[in-house]
Amino acid sequence: xxxxxxxxxxxxxxxxxxxxxxxxxxxxxxxxxxxxxxxxxxxxxxxxxxxxxxxxxxxxxxxxxxxxxxxxxxxxxxxxxxxxxxxxxxxxxxxxxxxxxxxxxxxxxxxxxxxxxxxxxxxxxxxxxxxxxxxxxxxxxxxxxxxxxxxxxxxxxxxxxxxxxxxxxxxxxxxxxxxxxxxxxxxxxxxxxxxxxxxxxxxxxxxxxxxxxxxxxxxxxxxxxxxxxxxxxxxxxxxxxxxxxxxxxxxxxxxxxxxxxxxxxxxxxxxxxxxxxxxxxxxxxxxxxxxxxxxxxxxxxxxxxxxxxxxxxxxxxxxxxxxxxxxxxxxxxxxxxxxxxxxxxxxxxxxxxxxxxxxxxxxxxxxxxxxxxxxxxxxxxxxxxxxxxxxxxxxxxxxxxxxxxxxxxxxxxxxxxxxxxxxxxxxxxxxxxxxxxxxxxxxxxxxxxxxxxxxxxxxxxxxxxxxxxxxxxxxxxxxxxxxxxxxxxxxxxxxxxxxxxxxxxxxxxxxxxxxxxxxxxxxxxxxxxxxxxxxxxxxxxxxxxxxxxxxxxxxxxxxxxxxxxxxxxxxxxxxxxxxxxxxxxxxxxxxxxxxxxxxxxxxxxxxxxxxxxxxxxxxxxxxxxxxxxxxxxxxxxxxxxxxxxxxxxxxxxxxxxxxxxxxxxxxxxxxxxxxxxxxxxxxxxxxxxxxxxxxxxxxxxxxxxxxxxxxxxxxxxxxxxxxxxxxxxxxxxxxxxxxxxxxxxxxxxxxxxxxxxxxxxxxxxxxxxxxxxxxxxxxxxx
Amino acid sequence: xxxxxxxxxxxxxxxxxxxxxxxxxxxxxxxxxxxxxxxxxxxxxxxxxxxxxxxxxxxxxxxxxxxxxxxxxxxxx
Ligand SMILES: Nc1nc2c(ncn2[C@@H]2O[C@H](COP(=O)(O)OP(=O)(O)OP(=O)(O)O)[C@@H](O)[C@H]2O)c(=O)[nH]1
Ligand SMILES: [Mg+2]
Numbered sequence: 115x116x117x118x119x120x121x122x123x124x125x126x127x128x129x130x131x132x133x134x135x136x137x138x139x140x141x142x143x144x145x146x147x148x149x150x151x152x153x154x155x156x157x158x159x160x161x162x163x164x165x166x167x168x169x170x171x172x173x174x175x176x177x178x179x180x181x182x183x184x185x186x187x188x189x190x191x192x193x194x195x196x197x198x199x200x201x202x203x204x205x206x207x208x209x210x211x212x213x214x215x216x217x218x219x220x221x222x223x224x225x226x227x228x229x230x231x232x233x234x235x236x237x238x239x240x241x242x243x244x245x246x247x248x249x250x251x252x253x254x255x256x257x258x259x260x261x262x263x264x265x266x267x268x269x270x271x272x273x274x275x276x277x278x279x280x281x282x283x284x285x286x287x288x289x290x291x292x293x294x295x296x297x298x299x300x301x302x303x304x305x306x307x308x309x310x311x312x313x314x315x316x317x318x319x320x321x322x323x324x325x326x327x328x329x330x331x332x333x334x335x336x337x338x339x340x341x342x343x344x345x346x347x348x349x350x351x352x353x354x355x356x357x358x359x360x361x362x363x364x365x366x367x368x369x370x371x372x373x374x375x376x377x378x379x380x381x382x383x384x385x386x387x388x389x390x391x392x393x394x395x396x397x398x399x400x401x402x403x404x405x406x407x408x409x410x411x412x413x414x415x416x417x418x419x420x421x422x423x424x425x426x427x428x429x430x431x432x433x434x435x436x437x438x439x440x441x442x443x444x445x446x447x448x449x450x451x452x453x454x455x456x457x458x459x460x461x462x463x464x465x466x467x468x469x470x471x472x473x474x475x476x477x478x479x480x481x482x483x484x485x486x487x488x489x490x491x492x493x494x495x496x497x498x499x500x501x502x503x504x505x506x507x508x509x510x511x512x513x514x515x516x517x518x519x520x521x522x523x524x525x526x527x528x529x530x531x532x533x534x535x536x537x538x539x540x541x542x543x544x545x546x547x548x549x550x551x552x553x554x555x556x557x558x559x560x561x562x563x564x565x566x567x568x569x570x571x572x573x574x575x576x577x578x579x580x581x582x583x584x585x586x587x588x589x590x591x592x593x594x595x596x597x598x599x600x601x602x603x604x605x606x607x608x609x610x611x612x613x614x615x616x617x618x619x620x621x622x623x624x625x626x627x628x629x630x631x632x633x634x635x636x637x638x639x640x641x642x643x644x645x646x647x648x649x650x651x652x653x654x655x656x657x658x659x660x661x662x663x664x665x666x667x668x669x670x671x672x673x674x675x676x677x678x679x680x681x682x683x684x685x686x687x688x689x690x691x692x693x694x695x696x697x698x699x700x701x702x703x704x705x706x707x708x709x710x711x712x713x714x715x716x717x718x719x720x721x722x723x724x725x726x727x728x729x730x731x732x733x734x735x736x737x738x739x740x741x742x743x744x745x746x747x748x749x750x751x752x753x754x755x756x757x758x759x760x761x762x763x764x765x766x767x768x769x770x771x772x773x774x775x776x777x778x779x780x781x782x783x784x785x786x787x788x789x790x791x792x793x794x795x796x797x798x799x800x801x802x803x804x805x806x807x808x809x810x811x812x813x814x815x816x817x818x819x820x821x822x823x824x825x826x827x828x829x830x831x832x833x834x835x836x837x838x839x840x841x842x843x844x845x846x847x848x849x850x851x852x853x854x855x856x857x858x859x860x861x862x863x864x865x866x867x868x869x870x871x872x873x874x875x876x877x878x879x880x881x882x883x884x885x886x887x888x889x890x891x892x893x894x895x896x
Numbered sequence: 897x898x899x900x901x902x903x904x905x906x907x908x909x910x911x912x913x914x915x916x917x918x919x920x921x922x923x924x925x926x927x928x929x930x931x932x933x934x935x936x937x938x939x940x941x942x943x944x945x946x947x948x949x950x951x952x953x954x955x956x957x958x959x960x961x962x963x964x965x966x967x968x969x970x971x972x973x
Contacts, residue, residue: 175927179920208953209929322920346932353915356926360933409943540958544944553947577920650921650963651947652928655956 116276117166118157119189121217122201123210124148124172125656127229130665131201131259132169135269139668140169141568144533144661145557146654147172147575150182152189157269165269168195171574174209176216176312177321181582182574187323190220191309197223197276199268204228204241204256205657208360211367214250215359219282219312223275224252227268231256238374245370251283260662282311285362286355294318294338301331319352396658403534409541416534420525421625424518425602426464426618469517474789477510496697496704503773504693505686511769512599512681512762514789519595519677520670523564527669531661535560536653543651549633550640552577552651555585559632562592563625564673566824570831578649579833584639586828587840590820591632591847593625595677596761597816599790601625603765604812606791608805610784611798617788624809628816631851635843641879643839680760688763692756693770695723711777718774719745727752737814737849738807738856746775746800750811760821768793775800806859810852818848897971901950901964904938910969911935917966925963929953936969 120128124146133140136155141148149171157165170189171182178184190198200217202210217224226247234241247254253271286295295314302310316324318335325332335351342349347357403412463471481502488498529535535557543553554576561569569589576582593601605620640646697705699720706713718724727748734740739750749771756763772793776782784795798808819825819841829837857864898913912934915925929952930936937951947960 174924177923177927179924179927206953206955209955212927212929352923353926353931356931357933360929360931364933404940404942404949406941406943540942540947540949543947543958543960544942650924650960652921652924652957652959652963654928655949655958657956 115164115166116196116273117168117193118197118199118272118276119168119170119193119195120199120201121170121186121190121213122172122229123174123203123206123213125654126172126201126203126206126210127259128172128201129169131199131227131229131257131265132167134259134262135167135265139672141669141672142665143527143530143535144656144659145530145535146656147182147554147557147572150185150571150574152185159266159269162266162269162273165272173213175213177316177319178323180575180577184323190217190222191312194308195222197225197272199272200224200226201229201259202226204230204234205237205239207241207371208363208368211250211363212359215285215362216312216315218250218252219284219315220309221280221282221311223278223280225268225272225275226250226252226254227259228254228256229259232258232261240372240374242370242372246367249366249370252280282309284311284315285366286315286358289354289358291318291351291354291358294335294342297338298331298335301334302328315355319355399658400537404537404541413538413541416529418622420522420529421622422618423464423525424466424522425621426467466518466521469521470514470789473517474510474514477506477514481506481510495706495708499697499707499773500693503770504689504697507769507773508689508693508766509681509686511766511790511793512685513678515595515599515602516674516677518602519598520674522595522598523673524666524670526560526564527666528661531659531666533656533658536655539653540655547648547651549636550644550646550648551581551585551636552649554651554653555581558585558589559592562589562594564595566590566592566594566820567827570824570827573831576649578646580640580644580646581649583832583836583840584636584644586831587639587843588632588635590824590844591628591635591817593628593816594761594820596821599762599765600757600812600815602788603768603790603794604808606786606788607784607794607798608808610786610788610791611795612805614805617791624812624816627813627855631813631817631847635847638879639843641883645883681762684760685762685766688756688759689766689770692723692752692763692767695726696721696771696774698722700725705774707774707777711779717778718771723752724748727755730755734814734852736856737810737852738860739801739803739811739814743801743803743807746778746797747803749775749797749801750803754811754815754818757815758819758821760823761815764815765790765793768797772796804860806856809859810856813855814848814852816848817844817851819844897973899969899971901936901938901967901969902948902961904948904964904969906938906940908971909935909937910971912967912969914968915966916968917963921963922966925959925967928957929955930957930967936967 120132122128125144129140129142129149132138132153132155133142135157138153138155140153149169151171153169155167155169157167168189170186173183173186176187178187189195198217200214202214214226228241228243241256243254243256253275255268255271257265257268284295286292295311295318298314298317299310302313307313313324313328317328317332339349339351342351344354347353403409405412484506485498485502488501539553539556542556546553546555557575558569558572561572566589570586573582573585576585601621601624602617605617605624608620609615609617696718699705699716700722703716705716705718705721731748731751732741734751734754735742739747741747743750749768753764753767756767769790775796778800781796781799784792786792786795825841828840832840854868858868899910904910912930912932914932915922915930934952939949939951939956941948947958948964949956949958
């Protein structure tokens, strides 16, 4: 099977083309650097041999700057595809063709796909493909990866080209560098290297990878360099080559692009000349969104709106404003759906909460029916408990958050595909710099709200190792969708039980605490173990466009599948294990319970789970959910531990325990329309934990070691040997954060002690760093 | 008149004469089209004054003042 690689600038539409050719659903977004790993698919059409297609991360040149760009370069050099489709953004020819001039130097057949041709046509611009193809010496085909369905012309050409062999060509052969290039190229050929032309030119450019691999040959370049003299650039060969490339593009290629002449004036009915509004719509939207005064405020408002639409119990604050205090209007009284859309007690729900309520009504119904069915079928009480309280309660408690997770994900996808995220990076860079990272780090961080795993992989687009390590370490603090149930359920329980505040705002506040901890952690890391220069920030800002409905739905659907699959695999298995551990004593006696409480003298406190929990429980005493919590205190310790496998397990564990703990005297009777809240409320009643303790529990779960899968990703993305420290960092951070919150919340005067300790730490870090710099300066001088 | 990019006013245009500096950052600037001969227009500054947004080779590029300091341009009158 022939293999065809897609190469091109970031954001040129490679993945869109890949999806269209192979029927895949890989992530597409209006942000340079969405794809960070290669991905394979198959092009299958009638009349064609199947072709293997490989999507690669976007690159601006074949001298990689970041790790994901290395992947693309290495793929083309090492894996030697049969043909490369160079995806070129036709609205941005000059910069895109710069990469093309380098690809042409490789010994591989190339076909140029001029993408986004729909936009070119809409702008009434014209491109002369024949002229372009002649100048470059390879086929050029106009396509629109987004709008077209049929790519048989393109693939036909690819098939033809792949069967021929192509030797690299360079535009530099007409320059005075030609002799040097040929000389170096021969040295490579003597070593039987393929792509000799490409390697030779890279070496002359002083490419760092090339220099490392061929330091012997590089000495020849150095020699030639010392004799070289250009009237403008001296012997700066790197600059000369970049200059020549762009010169060629301007002279040979830009002529094939004819820009539609904008009319400057229109004549209105009365014959007056009127100036046409300056700038495209995109420009005008941009003026508002990145406004010097309002830019940051607009961003904060958008973020709040996204969270409010997802979690808001009281969408328009009708209830908070007391609009319905004296009238009792609740829709659908007496039905299962009582108060679902609207109730005077809670106002109007946000779409996220509404969808959740509907789903919960449905799953509750299933659980009930299954329970009745099992009883009728004469199933034993433990089988009934296993299925209803074990499997169903656990899974449904997790699944019920699916609507909110998908909605949050949808909002972020809209922001991403519109091109706004890139502007946010632009707006926030100045602030992020203070924390030692560049504005680019914003993308992996916001992705963290969805899932830490792709977020950690996305750090490949960051420019320096230390920035990458620091970002990976704080990503879990941006609470992922699996932690969302912990946040909302604990917030809901606190509100219902203690009658304080508003669940919506508490949830938002907890997200906020996570972000604050991330900032403190970044500052600390970048001033201690990961000290280094602030990485540069050079980024393309893609044009705004309307998010495409079908690709949004694809993203959401992908996320949905992933989540449901996880619920029925890893979470189901964890639930089964936890149920067994909580239902049997260490000597494998079944702990039976019924509506009236435990049937025998055995209670859940005698279970294996409780015994394990009690051993770990003391560790959490400083955080407020340890030994001070009496006999049932182990539930929180157990929750925190099961969360290490998958964070969904925390609330699933509580849901399973809820069924048994409810039979403890003085527990139960809490009704909350917030999913999971009544389970957490029962844990609170059983243990008498205080509010700071709950908060510390949430913060601990939010900032501690993430789930197994995320740890595995961190291991893959971090440099060798960094994982151990990273895990240690997570443990320490969560422990300290939890302790501080519990202490300060319980005894307000401890604030002073905490502040003094922080001040002392800051001062000592400052002096240690000063001493270090001094020493570094001294060694430099010597 | 010659000037570095970080001293440009909003709306000001120029042609690049030279890109100073060294190493990967300069390389990246070259790769993104910041080379001698390119026309540059400063479009705007971020809300906190830095980074800058410029139009170059028909697309929008953002870079910090720190990097812009290395780019020397001839200002259009
Ligand atoms: N109008 C139009 N938009 C397109 C076309 N192809 C892609 N896009 C849009 O361009 C943006 C970038 O597309 P991607 O496929 O993610 O680009 P990529 O080259 O894979 O980008 P990286 O993975 O970041 O290197 C998305 O918002 C697409 O919807 C096209 O033919 N026409
Ligand atoms: Mg891509």
